[in-house]
Amino acid sequence: MTALDLSSPVAVVGAGTMGQGIAQVALVAGHPVRLYDTVPGRAREAAGAIGARLDRLVEKGRLPAGGRDAARARLTPAEDLAGLAGCALVAEAVVERLEVKQELFRALEDVVDDDCLLATNTSSLSVTAIGGALRVPGRCVGLHFFNPAPLLPLVEVVSGFATDPSSATRAYDTARAWGKTPVACADTPGFLVNRVARPFYAEAFAVYEDQGADPATIDAVLRECGGFRMGAFELTDLIGQDVNEAVTHSVWTSFFQDARFRPSLAQRRLVESGRLGRKSGRGWYDYRDGGDGDGAGGGGDRGGAGRPEPHTAGPADRPPYIVVHGDLGPAAALVPMAREAGIEVRAADDGYDDEYDARIVLPGGGELYLTDGRTAGERDVVHFDLALDYRAATRVALSAGPDTAARTLQEATGLFQALGKQVSVIGDVPGMIVARTVARIIDLAHEAVAQGVATAADVDTAMRLGVNYPAGPFAWARSLGPAWAYALLHAVHLRDPSGRCAPSLALYRHAHACDQREDRPS
Secondary structure, three states: OOOOOOOOOEEEEOOOHHHHHHHHHHHHHOOOEEEEOOOOOHHHHHHHHHHHHHHHHHHOOOOOHHHHHHHHHHEEEOOOHHHHOOOOEEEEOOOOOHHHHHHHHHHHHOOOOOOOEEEEOOOOOOHHHHHOOOOOHHHEEEEEEOOOOOOOOEEEEEEOOOOOHHHHHHHHHHHHHOOOEEEEEEOOOOOOHHHHOHHHHHHHHHHHHOOOOOHHHHHHHHHHOOOOOOOHHHHHHHHOHHHHHHHHHHHHHHOOOOHHHOOOHHHHHHHHOOOOEHHHOEOOEEOHHHOOOEEEOOOOOOOOOOOOOOOOOOOOOOOOEEEEEOOOHHHOOHHHHHHHOOOEEEEOOOOOOOHHHOEEEOOOOOEEEEOOOOOHHHOOOEEEOOOOOOOOOOEEEEEEOOOOOHHHHHHHHHHHHHOOOEEEEEOOOOOOOHHHHHHHHHHHHHHHHHOOOOOHHHHHHHHHHHOOOOOOHHHHHHHHOOOHHHHHHHHHHHHOOOOOOOOOHHHHHHHOOOOOOOOOOO
16 A cells, blocks of 8 residues: 555645545545645635535544644645645645646646655546646646546556556555545546447437437436436536536547547537526526526527426337347346336247347337347338336337328337336337447446556446436446347447447457357348
């Protein structure tokens, strides 16, 4: 264990929200903390705000009064950089501009000892580039906290190209000693969370831009079918459309405009119009007059007409029976669920078990398939979206082709309603909503590990703790099968060859590593 000794002073430069949060974490852990900001008086104001938050922790029983008093005594506002001399670690949380961070760290090198860790909290800039301006670049490391820092457990510990392994280890162990859950990663655009999470936003926006569904319906499907805590539209309204788009644009640019990270034109227009989300009163949804997202701010503006409801199909008759052909794979739970709902389940006696043609045949002869990356119109069938837990899901999305029989869609709707699900019928987009989102997250996770960015275990930890995913990408991949994500993305890519859904070489190798079948939907 190489964590900093609690007697070692820690400094934080930048007294905004994030800087205050990092200072509070180090303070509560037991370090003397010095807080500095270039704006005169701001560090002292921030120290007062931190003290008030410590008071609230005491009121809630999370911190003893004696601990609060001791922490306050260890917090010192610094009047200038010279006041940071003797610190063992300096963490910066200043404006997200490379030249500003480089200039700060160069100035700090004239103040602190050569063994002092210089940590950047950047979320989008290269740690390598920040450290490249230093006389001793090996001591520069990324310590990316998530906001609010005192509450969220994850810290990405980022090693730049020149970061000394001992510096990264010391930063990692220190974050752990502070009660955080650190994950180690290499200096790559977006690090772990902001790299692997891009498809969560990109696919939702793409479905919207392709007129597949409105924001409220896409959000509802992601929450109620996918198990995500928030949908992409409401989450970016909370983050700030300008902030979220800036991160997406930074990652896209840093990957030399790789189509898989391409920003959304619809989001760009939202930012250009000043609809930045909750902080501006309008984003994808309307928050004016103290509302909680009343009206749709992007596509179908309803002003103050009330919070938009997701598209939900009306009641449909339950089918008396269904015929199951083959193994439904990730949707296998539907079979016992149908029986429990009083629907007769008949097994097809054709002996056909092609996993890519597994389906449910409805009483009218229509067919129901778990989406596999094809469009429903190719076979005039109904597709249903992936649910990571069909029993827990409260909503399922369906899509039908233009020539799919109306009876087939009605019987499919009645089936899922009989299973206790609300049904949203969306446009015929390949891969639908949850399935292609999860497949793309799995793909980027495999690529990151294959490129040595992080371990699979750290990727799963980062995505669960950093963005509250219901499971990590590798846990999903194990549950869905090694070939599932590749097969779906390959099929989507054949239908949309823009490159956004092109599966990576890493995912291809993973899919074929276990003697999997090579015939894919085409």
